């Protein structure tokens with residue numbers, strides 16, 4: 001039986017403490033920027049509805065704490081993510097080197113087919129840059145990820161077809177063209193998405 005749903009995608013933002021994960025999320029959902037760093041405790045989320053190909057797509061974005069001590073909690077959220085945004089700070093070599101560790105956690109705890117993108121944030125801080133853009137590009141290529149440099153501060157590369165919109169759209173395209181093999185496939189009916197449950201999953 002076909003049911004009607006709004007499409008919902010769950011995205012997860014990962015990266016070291018202080019790279020700007022919460023700021024990226026606030027910029028994306030509320031178009032706000034806060035200059036203070038209030039560490040996220042565990043996880044938090046915000047929602048935003050995007051229009052993709054004329055369809056309302058609800059994106060639920062989970063913001064995770066970068067601090068090591070919350071890792072046990074945050075890892076529990078990996079397995080429900082459909083897209084993952086790995087963030088480093090272009091002014092911090094350490095946060096960039098650490099991406100390898102975040103990516104290996106994703107391999108271990110997230111679903112196999114999860115979509116991933118790499119984001120180098122704080123691109124407005126060119127004078128303090130420690131990670132050349134080419135290095136970001138190279139690392140992203142190694143993992144087969146798309147790469148963006150962003151600034152939550154100046155609102156660069158976050159909205160429109162960038163970062164989170166990009167990853168939601170990629171996922172949507174993937175699902176829309178996957179007719180079999182996954183739990184669901186999508187059809188568009190009167191401007192809404194009809195989710196057809198795969199017989200194999202019933």
Ligand SMILES: Nc1nc2c(ncn2[C@@H]2O[C@H](COP(=O)(O)OP(=O)(O)OP(=O)(O)O)[C@@H](O)[C@H]2O)c(=O)[nH]1
Pocket residue numbers: 015016017018019020021022023024034035036037038039040041064065066067121122123124125150151152153154
């Ligand atoms: N210059 C500049 N500063 C930024 C940018 N994004 C975030 N910041 C600053 O970086 C600091 C940390 O930002 P948060 O968004 O709180 O960092 P976080 O990654 O969520 O940190 P945790 O919650 O501890 O994991 C804050 O002081 C922000 O104002 C940016 O694009 N440019």
